[in-house]
Amino acid sequence: MYAIVEIAGKQFKVTQDQYIYAPKLEGDAGASLEFDKVLLIDNDGAVEVGTPVVEGAKVNAEVLEHVKGEKVLVFKKKRRKGYKKKNGHRQQFTKILIKGISK
Template identity: 75%
Template sequence: MYAIVDIAGKQFKVTQDQFVYAPVLEGEEGASVEFNDVLLIDNDGKVKVGTPTVKGSKVTGKILGHVKDDKVVVFKKKRRKGYKVKNGHRQQLTKVLIETIS
């Protein structure tokens, strides 16, 4: 059984007992979260597609922590001009354990 869920504007394919790194969410470590924007549910070949969401369905999870993604290096250079700029960025993420799909 799996579901496609909209979490903070991004779509994730989730199954039960799976870890998902979603964009940063409100809540503390150990808090439970509920996602009501379920776009599709597949239950052993029985597919329910929402228009735009599946009515009466939800995915619940538990926040395991707030982490940072790997560093992305942004390097800009213009040749022969002596112009070089190096920046880095680490995106804030929330680690969520998917508990139930219903």
């Protein structure tokens, strides 16, 4: 059984006992979350597609920790002008454990 759920504006394909990294969410480590924007549910071949969401479907999850992603370097340069600028960025994510999918 799997579901496609919208979390913080992004869509994820989730199954039970799966870890995902979503954009940073509110809540401390150990807090439980419930997502009700379920777009699709597949229960062993019985696919139910929402219009736009499946009514009564929910995904329960638990916040494990807040982490940072890999560093992305941004380098700007204009040739022959002596202009160079180097910047870095690390995106913040929330590691989530999917507890269950209910209909």
